[in-house]
Amino acid sequence: MLSSDRGNLESCRRLIGEGDLVIVYERHDAMKAITVKGGAEIQNRYGVFKHSDWIGKPFGSKVLSNKGQFIYILAPTPELWTLVLNHRTQILYIADISFVISFLEIVPGSVVLESGTGSGSLTTSLARAVAPFGHVYTFDFHEQRAASAREDFQRTGLNQFITVDVRDIQGEGFPEKFSGKADSVFLDLPQPWLAIPSAGKMLTSDGVLCSFSPCIEQVQRSCEAMAAEFTDVRTFEVLLRTYEVRDVKLGDLSSCGTRSFGKLPCKRKQRFLNEEHGDETMEEVPTSVMAKPCQETRGHTGFLTFARLRCL
Numbered sequence: 001m002l003s004s005d006r007g008n009l010e011s012c013r014r015l016i017g018e019g020d021l022v023i024v025y026e027r028h029d030a031m032k033a034i035t036v037k038g039g040a041e042i043q044n045r046y047g048v049f050k051h052s053d054w055i056g057k058p059f060g061s062k063v064l065s066n067k068g069q070f071i072y073i074l075a076p077t078p079e080l081w082t083l084v085l086n087h088r089t090q091i092l093y094i095a096d097i098s099f100v101i102s103f104l105e106i107v108p109g110s111v112v113l114e115s116g117t118g119s120g121s122l123t124t125s126l127a128r129a130v131a132p133f134g135h136v137y138t139f140d141f142h143e144q145r146a147a148s149a150r151e152d153f154q155r156t157g158l159n160q161f162i163t164v165d166v167r168d169i170q171g172e173g174f175p176e177k178f179s180g181k182a183d184s185v186f187l188d189l190p191q192p193w194l195a196i197p198s199a200g201k202m203l204t205s206d207g208v209l210c211s212f213s214p215c216i217e218q219v220q221r222s223c224e225a226m227a228a229e230f231t232d233v234r235t236f237e238v239l240l241r242t243y244e245v246r247d248v249k250l251g252d253l254s255s256c257g258t259r260s261f262g263k264l265p266c267k268r269k270q271r272f273l274n275e276e277h278g279d280e281t282m283e284e285v286p287t288s289v290m291a292k293p294c295q296e297t298r299g300h301t302g303f304l305t306f307a308r309l310r311c312l
C-alpha cells in the first residue's frame with residue numbers, strides 16, 4: 001500500500017508484512033515493485049533474496065542476499081511508484097507532478113477531475129494529495145488502460161481515493177453530475193481545447209484548470225479556448241536538472257568531465273596491497289566531492305498551462 005494519507009504514512013512506519021507492496025532498490029536507476037510472499041525469492045546480480053527475510057523489518061531496511069550483498073526494501077511512495085510503474089502511455093514525472101499539485105492548489109479534501117488516466121502516474125500523486133477526505137475522478141476512453149489503471153490503484157491501496165471511468169472526454173465532456181463540484185481539473189489529452197468548455201462547467205467558482213501538452217501549437221489552441229471563461233492564463237515548462245555527487249580520488253578529477261565543480265577536499269581510507277610482503281594496509285588518500293549535472297537528465301516533457309475560472 002502506498003503512503004497516501006496519515007494512516008498510510010503510519011503504515012510505512014510499521015513493519016513489512018506478508019502481502020505488502022515494497023520497492024526493491026538496487027540503485028537509483030534499478031528499482032522494481034514487488035508484493036511480499038513468504039515462500040518467494042528474487043534473484044539479481046547481488047544474489048538470491050528470500051522475501052521471508054524481509055518480513056518483520058521496517059520499510060527502508062538493508063537486506064542481505066545469500067552472497068552477503070545488499071539491496072534496500074523501500075516504502076512504495078507515489079514518487080517511487082512513478083519510477084517503477086508499467087508504462088502503457090507517456091507519463092508525467094515528478095517535476096511536472098509536483099508543480100501541477102502546487103499550482104492546482106490541491107489539498108486534503110479536494111475534488112479533482114482528470115483525463116486521460118494513461119498509466120496513472122499523475123493520478124497516484126493526486127490521490128495522495130487529496131487523501132484522506134477528497135477524491136480523484138479520472139477518465140480515459142481506452143477500456144484496457146482504464147482497467148489496468150484500476151488494478152494498479154487496487155495494488156497500491158489508493159483505490160479508495162480514485163474512481164476510474166471509461167469516457168470520451170473530448171467528445172462528450174465530463175459527466176453532468178460533477179457540474180460546479182470540482183476544485184480542479186487536469187487534462188492530458190491530444191486535443192484539450194475540445195474539453196476546456198466542459199472543464200469550465202465542472203469547476204467551482206475560481207477553481208483551477210491545468211492542461212499538459214507536449215507541443216506549443218496545442219498550447220496556443222488551448223489558450224484560445226480558455227480565453228472565453230478563464231482568467232490568469234499562464235504557461236510553464238518545468239526543466240529539472242539533477243546532479244550526480246561522487247567521491248573521487250584527486251588524481252582522477254580529469255575523468256569527471258570539464259563541467260564538474262564543487263570540490264570539497266577530504267580524505268578517504270583505501271586498502272592497499274603491499275606487493276613485497278603480500279599483506280594489506282589501510283592508507284588515507286586525498287579525495288574530492290564532485291558534483292556534476294547527470295548525463296541522463298530529462299529535457300522537454302511538455303508545457304503546463306494553468307487558468308482560473310472567472311468568477312461571475
Ligand SMILES: C[S@@+](CC[C@H](N)C(=O)[O-])C[C@H]1O[C@@H](n2cnc3c(N)ncnc32)[C@H](O)[C@@H]1O
Pocket residue numbers: 089090091092115116117118119120121122123139140141142145167168169170171188189190
Ligand atoms: C499521455 S496519456 C496520460 C498519461 C497520464 N497523465 C500519466 O501521468 O500516466 C493520455 C491518455 O489520454 C487518453 N485519451 C486520449 N483521448 C482521449 C479522449 N478523447 N477521452 C479520454 N481519454 C483520452 C489516452 O487513451 C491516454 O491513455
